[in-house]
Amino acid sequence: MTRLVSVAELSGNYEIRRFGAVSEGKDGYAEAEAWSRAVSFGFHESTRTPEHVAKSLATYEADRRVLTGVYQTGAVAPSSLPATVPVATFATFRKTLNIGFGRMLESQMVTSVTVRTSHRRRGLLRAMMSEDLRLAKDDGIAMAALTASEGTIYGRFGYGVASFERSVKVDTTARFNLRHLPAGSVEVADPKALLRLAPEVFERVHRLTPGSMGRQDWYRQLASGSLGRDGKEDPAIKVALHYGPGGDIDGYVSYKFLGWDTEPYTVEVVDLVAAGHDAYLELWQFLGAIDLVERVSWDEAPVDDPLAWALDDPRCIDSSDSRDMLWLRILDARKALEARHYPADGRLVFGIADPLGLTAGKYALDVDGGQAAVERLPDTAQADLALDVSALSSIYLGGVCPVTLAAAGRITENTPGATLKARQMFAVERATHCLTHF
Numbered sequence: 363m364t365r366l367v368s369v370a371e372l373s374g375n376y377e378i379r380r381f382g383a384v385s386e387g388k389d390g391y392a393e394a395e396a397w398s399r400a401v402s403f404g405f406h407e408s409t410r411t412p413e414h415v416a417k418s419l420a421t422y423e424a425d426r427r428v429l430t431g432v433y434q435t436g437a438v439a440p441s442s443l444p445a446t447v448p449v450a451t452f453a454t455f456r457k458t459l460n461i462g463f464g465r466m467l468e469s470q471m472v473t474s475v476t477v478r479t480s481h482r483r484r485g486l487l488r489a490m491m492s493e494d495l496r497l498a499k500d501d502g503i504a505m506a507a508l509t510a511s512e513g514t515i516y517g518r519f520g521y522g523v524a525s526f527e528r529s530v531k532v533d534t535t536a537r538f539n540l541r542h543l544p545a546g547s548v549e550v551a552d553p554k555a556l557l558r559l560a561p562e563v564f565e566r567v568h569r570l571t572p573g574s575m576g577r578q579d580w581y582r583q584l585a586s587g588s589l590g591r592d593g594k595e596d597p598a599i600k601v602a603l604h605y606g607p608g609g610d611i612d613g614y615v616s617y618k619f620l621g622w623d624t625e626p627y628t629v630e631v632v633d634l635v636a637a638g639h640d641a642y643l644e645l646w647q648f649l650g651a652i653d654l655v656e657r658v659s660w661d662e663a664p665v666d667d668p669l670a671w672a673l674d675d676p677r678c679i680d681s682s683d684s685r686d687m688l689w690l691r692i693l694d695a696r697k698a699l700e701a702r703h704y705p706a707d708g709r710l711v712f713g714i715a716d717p718l719g720l721t722a723g724k725y726a727l728d729v730d731g732g733q734a735a736v737e738r739l740p741d742t743a744q745a746d747l748a749l750d751v752s753a754l755s756s757i758y759l760g761g762v763c764p765v766t767l768a769a770a771g772r773i774t775e776n777t778p779g780a781t782l783k784a785r786q787m788f789a790v791e792r793a794t795h796c797l798t799h800f
């Protein structure tokens with residue numbers, strides 16, 4: 363097993379260990395397995411079967427995940443879980459984030475954060491997070507990302523909400539009529555075809571969509587029905603592919619019928635990935651045409667959704683719980699700001715506060731012809747906008763409006779008009795949306 367970082371001592375009898383995820387049969391599997399069981403416990407899952415754990419760890423290995431555990435170093439309480447089971451868990455892997463106009467930024471994706479109830483509120487999360495973000499920055503990474511279980515946990519570490527999603531229930535009875543003349547076609551396929559096709563199609567979507575994050579290996583297994591959330595094959599999964607006018611596959615939907623006991627009769631979208639506007643609308647036309655079905659539900663729908671504008675009756679969409687999705691955390695303001703393309707030229711000086719001290723300071727962003735140059739200024743410089751790194755991370759992808767954050771007191775506008783200018787400069791070419799949960 364590779365120890366990626368030496369042990370860090372915590373107050374109390376704990377140590378942090380990091381190691382790479384490995385699949386069954388390899389050195390270090392027992393440690394990875396114990397770590398995986400601790401994660402399941404932290405998220406209140408039923409105890410996973412050995413097969414489920416093995417399949418999960420194989421996908422983690424494919425993602426090159428780094429697993430972090432906090433372990434008790436002293437004697438553990440009699441008859442309690444042994445010291446080999448971590449009391450806290452944390453995992454990371456690296457994928458690209460689409461930061462608009464097709465640009466990609468390698469990012470540190472944080473997941474599997476748990477702390478055992480009997481060890482909570484002793485600073486274990488803070489210790490893991492602070493150390494991990496510092497190590498990622500030292501390794502040249504300018505951005506960290508996560509999806510949050512609760513809205514109150516991660517702002518204190520400098521994360522800000524950068525994208526949203528919503529659940530929709532679409533009425534597909536006779537009311538459902540899409541004003542769209544098909545340019546391509548849709549055909550049903552063997553779900554297993556997605557084991558090969560899903561990553562290829564997703565890659566195209568990823569390159570087109572600001573806010574998209576590279577996907578973990580598990581997604582192709584989920585979409586193809588090979589590995590459901592319960593660790594088993596899902597024989598209910600059905601798949602339809604979209605073909606562009608030239609015959610190339612540029613979209614797919616993976617879905618399942620919820621059974622005759624669910625009324626209205628419902629199809630649930632498991633994954634819908636479309637690398638173009640025609641593909642998106644035509645996959646919806648297909649879903650709307652499934653006989654005997656009156657409703658299609660999807661939990662990962664965009665908030666700014668072309669479907670609503672293409673339907674004769676936009677009220678076919680019943681949307682509930684619009685919610686935060688991707689949380690970003692800029693680790694290095696200069697690198698992150700220089701990585702973006704900007705649709706409007708101008709100069710803005712940011713005064714950035716950073717609770718972890720990773721990228722605090724005054725930074726001047728100068729954009730000319732869409733290209734950015736960023737300069738670190740002395741602390742005495744006058745900032746046009748004063749803000750916490752979490753607010754800067756929120757506006758970075760163009761999916762959150764700086765004017766609104768100023769109205770909320772999250773950004774202080776020292777130069778009149780600077781928030782509107784920021785809104786124009788940080789705009790992206792199409793709605794920000796992230797189809798990757800992690």
Ligand SMILES: CC(=O)SCCNC(=O)CCNC(=O)[C@H](O)C(C)(C)COP(=O)(O)OP(=O)(O)OC[C@H]1O[C@@H](n2cnc3c(N)ncnc32)[C@H](O)[C@@H]1OP(=O)(O)O
Pocket residue numbers: 404405472473474475476477478481482483484485486487488489508509510511512514515518
């Ligand atoms: C990216 C993801 O994986 S999201 C999933 C997060 N995990 C879960 O929700 C599983 C259930 N919860 C847990 O396992 C734990 O309660 C955790 C991981 C959320 C927190 O772990 P702890 O070790 O207790 O946190 P720690 O003691 O380091 O607290 C750090 C700070 O966060 C605060 N905090 C911790 N959890 C919460 C919470 N749920 N809500 C609000 N504040 C919180 C603490 O008060 C503390 O604040 P301060 O340092 O500013 O005074």
